[in-house]
Amino acid sequence: MAPRTHIAVIGGGISGLSTAWYLARTAPPSVAITLLESSKRTGGWISSDRVKDPAHPGGTILLERGPRSLRPQGISGLNTLEMVGDLGIESSLVPVSKSSPAAKNRFIYSRNKLHKLPSSIMGALTHPLLGPKLPRAGLDLVVANSGQEDESIQEFVTRRFGKGFSDDLISAMVHGIYAGDVSKLSVRSTFGMLYHLEKDYRSVALGLLMGGGGPIETPWDHKLKEGITKRMPDLGDFVSKTSIYSFTDGLEVLSRALEKDLKNSGRVDIRKDSRVKKLDFDLSRRTVKISMKNHEPLSVDHVIAALPPRKLHSLLAKDHPELVYDPSVTVAVVNLVYSSENAKLASPGFGYLIPRSEDSTVKHNGLLGVVYDSCSITSQDQGPSRDHTLKLTAMIGGHMFDEVTSGHNQNNEELESFFIETAKETVRKHLQIEAAPELVKAHIHRECIPQYLVGHLERMQTLDERLRSDYDGLLAVTGAGYLGVSVNDCIKNAREVAEAVLSRFQEDEGEEDSEEKKEAKLVGKHEAVTGLERSWFL
Numbered sequence: 272m273a274p275r276t277h278i279a280v281i282g283g284g285i286s287g288l289s290t291a292w293y294l295a296r297t298a299p300p301s302v303a304i305t306l307l308e309s310s311k312r313t314g315g316w317i318s319s320d321r322v323k324d325p326a327h328p329g330g331t332i333l334l335e336r337g338p339r340s341l342r343p344q345g346i347s348g349l350n351t352l353e354m355v356g357d358l359g360i361e362s363s364l365v366p367v368s369k370s371s372p373a374a375k376n377r378f379i380y381s382r383n384k385l386h387k388l389p390s391s392i393m394g395a396l397t398h399p400l401l402g403p404k405l406p407r408a409g410l411d412l413v414v415a416n417s418g419q420e421d422e423s424i425q426e427f428v429t430r431r432f433g434k435g436f437s438d439d440l441i442s443a444m445v446h447g448i449y450a451g452d453v454s455k456l457s458v459r460s461t462f463g464m465l466y467h468l469e470k471d472y473r474s475v476a477l478g479l480l481m482g483g484g485g486p487i488e489t490p491w492d493h494k495l496k497e498g499i500t501k502r503m504p505d506l507g508d509f510v511s512k513t514s515i516y517s518f519t520d521g522l523e524v525l526s527r528a529l530e531k532d533l534k535n536s537g538r539v540d541i542r543k544d545s546r547v548k549k550l551d552f553d554l555s556r557r558t559v560k561i562s563m564k565n566h567e568p569l570s571v572d573h574v575i576a577a578l579p580p581r582k583l584h585s586l587l588a589k590d591h592p593e594l595v596y597d598p599s600v601t602v603a604v605v606n607l608v609y610s611s612e613n614a615k616l617a618s619p620g621f622g623y624l625i626p627r628s629e630d631s632t633v634k635h636n637g638l639l640g641v642v643y644d645s646c647s648i649t650s651q652d653q654g655p656s657r658d659h660t661l662k663l664t665a666m667i668g669g670h671m672f673d674e675v676t677s678g679h680n681q682n683n684e685e686l687e688s689f690f691i692e693t694a695k696e697t698v699r700k701h702l703q704i705e706a707a708p709e710l711v712k713a714h715i716h717r718e719c720i721p722q723y724l725v726g727h728l729e730r731m732q733t734l735d736e737r738l739r740s741d742y743d744g745l746l747a748v749t750g751a752g753y754l755g756v757s758v759n760d761c762i763k764n765a766r767e768v769a770e771a772v773l774s775r776f777q778e779d780e781g782e783e784d785s786e787e788k789k790e791a792k793l794v795g796k797h798e799a800v801t802g803l804e805r806s807w808f809l
């Protein structure tokens with residue numbers, strides 16, 4: 272049957288690949304799918320290098336450039352695991368057990384030493400780092416709601432638990448997830464659980480005691496969870512034993528397997544090196560013309576943009592301020608490899624983070640934290656290198672990037688040497704490792720983590736309405752810039768948008784409503800798919 276509907280997915284990162292993959296799995300033969308990727312290499316900042324080990328001839332070392340592990344928990348964690356199973360890559364999984372030091376020990380560097388990070392909110396409220404500021408934490412039981420729809424993480428946490436809680440603890444976690452500034456990020460979009468506990472119980476602690484604080488799940492999430500647990504009942508066992516996991520060749524295994532599967536399926540026309548420069552929407556004919564820098568234009572029926580919001584904005588004729596409001600931060604990632612014969616960690620664990628109270632811009636050249644790679648994911652190095660390296664990764668910059676690099680030549684090579692020196696000095700001072708690293712590698716990831724500033728969720732709701740009215744279902748969006756920065760969220764949101772777009776076409780083709788479609792109708796959001804429907808439930 273000749274295709275009657277053509278869907279183009281734009282973006283070659285994990286979101287674009289996953290969207291194309293979910294489309295390919297469920298689309299009827301009447302739907303043609305094209306994936307347009309601007310670069311030659313797939314996967315975005317989820318990439319790794321396998322390099323020769325200079326200290327152990329014959330051995331190789333895996334160096335991750337960006338995120339290095341996934342969490343199996345939650346609905347988005349389950350969804351990724353289902354994808355791993357369907358891709359047939361379970362044999363290369365490297366799970367980290369919940370009882371390992373990496374699962375139990377996460378640290379904060381403060382006042383010249385490492386302190387164990389609390390593993391729960393209650394543990395945090397009584398953390399010794401808070402010292403004399405501790406009684407302030409009791410405020411949570413009496414202080415009133417702010418009455419605002421959103422505020423910064425710092426405002427929320429300081430109001431409820433005191434400034435120490437924000438500056439000494441929460442700011443470190445914000446460095447370890449968003450590389451972001453606690454005084455600018457939205458509490459509602461980043462720590463939604465805290466926001467809802469206050470709203471529903473008037474107190475975070477009380478809410479937790481009363482059994483609140485569970486994951487925030489939309490009607491789509493409930494359905495998805497039900498489907499996955501029915502289809503793969505054994506996943507529960509893996510989830511209950513595993514803290515985090517990766518693959519023998521790093522997280523890039525996932526994007527490579529997706530790409531391979533897409534090619535094998537024969538369902539998706541993958542066009543690499545396709546740099547899109549403009550999208551023209553013709554609502555009366557219900558077509559989108561995609562103009563590219565280096566290829567002939569392409570006319571399709573629907574576009575799913577898996578691009579950073581600012582990039583998408585530059586392709587559209589209409590102005591959408593919601594797409595350009597939030598910035599993304601740049602992170603320098605420095606891999607340091609030592610021979611374990613002459614470099615050891617005093618306390619094994621996952622790594623450590625620097626809180627705001629450390630004034631990292633001034634004292635640590637903008638260091639956000641250090642991951643102890645060889646301690647958390649232990650079996651990625653091969654041959655004689657296995658178990659004989661101490662592999663660390665320093666993450667530097669984020670919201671402090673511009674400030675710490677302002678006096679430097681902005682040339683990438685010079686910046687990389689500055690960050691390498693910072694990383695080496697940090698490890699020497701903070702971890703008392705005097706040996707020189709055998710191997711060092713730096714990568715500067717420009718604008719790699721979106722920053723959900725205060726009001727983000729409301730902006731996403733406005734954008735949902737604008738996309739609906741301005742493009743009438745011809746444009747949907749997905750990716751880290753919208754409703755979740757984690758790899759798991761990106762994959763699940765890609766699935767949601769792919770399935771919703773397909774169900775829309777099914778309706779156009781007179782087929783019966785799917786369960787998802789009925790759900791969407793229930794919430795009054797069935798007339799056009801934007802990918803932002805879930806913003807109304809968070």
Ligand SMILES: C=Cc1c2[nH]c(c1C)Cc1[nH]c(c(CCC(=O)O)c1C)Cc1[nH]c(c(C)c1CCC(=O)O)Cc1[nH]c(c(C)c1C=C)C2
Binds near residue numbers: 340342
């Ligand atoms: C030191 C900086 C960073 C570290 N990791 C990241 C940065 C900027 C990036 C990052 N970390 C997480 C995410 C989201 C999840 C994902 O993509 O799967 C991102 C983009 C996860 C994460 N890391 C830490 C926490 C508490 C979380 C949330 C989920 C979880 O509990 O796993 C803590 C943490 N990150 C880093 C260190 C050294 C560290 C703790 C000691 C590195």
